[in-house]
Amino acid sequence: MTVHYYTSSSLDGFIATDDHSLDWLLTQDIDDEGPMAYASFEKSIGALAMGASTFEWVMRHERGRWGYTQPTWVFTHRDLDLPPGADIRVVQGDVADVHPDMLAAAGGEDLWIVGGGDLAGQFADAGLLDEVWVQYAPVTLGSGAPLLPRALDLELLDVARNRAFLCGRYRVRRG
Ligand SMILES: NC(=O)c1ccc[n+]([C@@H]2O[C@H](COP(=O)([O-])OP(=O)(O)OC[C@H]3O[C@@H](n4cnc5c(N)ncnc54)[C@H](OP(=O)(O)O)[C@@H]3O)[C@@H](O)[C@H]2O)c1
Numbered sequence: 247m248t249v250h251y252y253t254s255s256s257l258d259g260f261i262a263t264d265d266h267s268l269d270w271l272l273t274q275d276i277d278d279e280g281p282m283a284y285a286s287f288e289k290s291i292g293a294l295a296m297g298a299s300t301f302e303w304v305m306r307h308e309r310g311r312w313g314y315t316q317p318t319w320v321f322t323h324r325d326l327d328l329p330p331g332a333d334i335r336v337v338q339g340d341v342a343d344v345h346p347d348m349l350a351a352a353g354g355e356d357l358w359i360v361g362g363g364d365l366a367g368q369f370a371d372a373g374l375l376d377e378v379w380v381q382y383a384p385v386t387l388g389s390g391a392p393l394l395p396r397a398l399d400l401e402l403l404d405v406a407r408n409r410a411f412l413c414g415r416y417r418v419r420r421g
Contacts, residue, residue: 257383260387261362291352295357297365319336367395379415380416382412401416403416
């Protein structure tokens with residue numbers, strides 16, 4: 247069982263603009279069935295975690311429709327409007343307290359930290375982040391939501407080009 251942080255980023259290390267736009271990303275060319283693309287990655291995922299901003303972006307982008315079939319943990323200190331019928335658990339606090347429930351729900355499959363970067367960092371702080379996958383888009387944003395605001399030592403496991411994207415897969419080295 248592996249805990250992955252899988253995301254796309256600008257070249258200068260931002261996963262969204264300051265106002266949470268992903269327009270710079272969604273206009274890029276990618277082969278959805280190609281190397282390191284979401285379609286093959288997602289097949290091994292048994293449970294998801296995301297922060298409130300990411301959840302709210304998904305809800306705006308999908309116009310309130312929830313597309314994920316896996317159980318999902320959303321971290322927030324607020325009450326959120328949840329889509330009907332979705333398997334979503336709203337939690338707050340230490341990610342280490344939530345991790346055992348995610349593992350149990352994943353049924354032996356992997357966990358995906360969808361974002362943002364600080365939430366992935368919280369899993370890393372707890373020694374629970376195994377891999378980081380980044381699809382680098384050919385843009386710089388100058389500022390925005392950070393990719394992974396921590397000091398981590400990573401080992402490059404794999405690299406690929408998928409059309410416009412430079413894709414890297416890294417293992418998190420632990421102390
Ligand atoms: N490029 C990509 O592929 C990609 C991937 C994922 C996300 N994104 C985008 O990147 C942006 C990320 O936004 P973000 O940096 O604000 O991160 P985020 O993790 O999506 O949201 C941050 C919020 O999550 C809540 N939170 C985080 N940890 C918590 C904890 N331990 N306990 C309770 N609540 C916790 C807090 O919300 P409250 O204030 O409600 O407490 C916090 O303000 C979004 O726009 C998202 O759409 C892009």
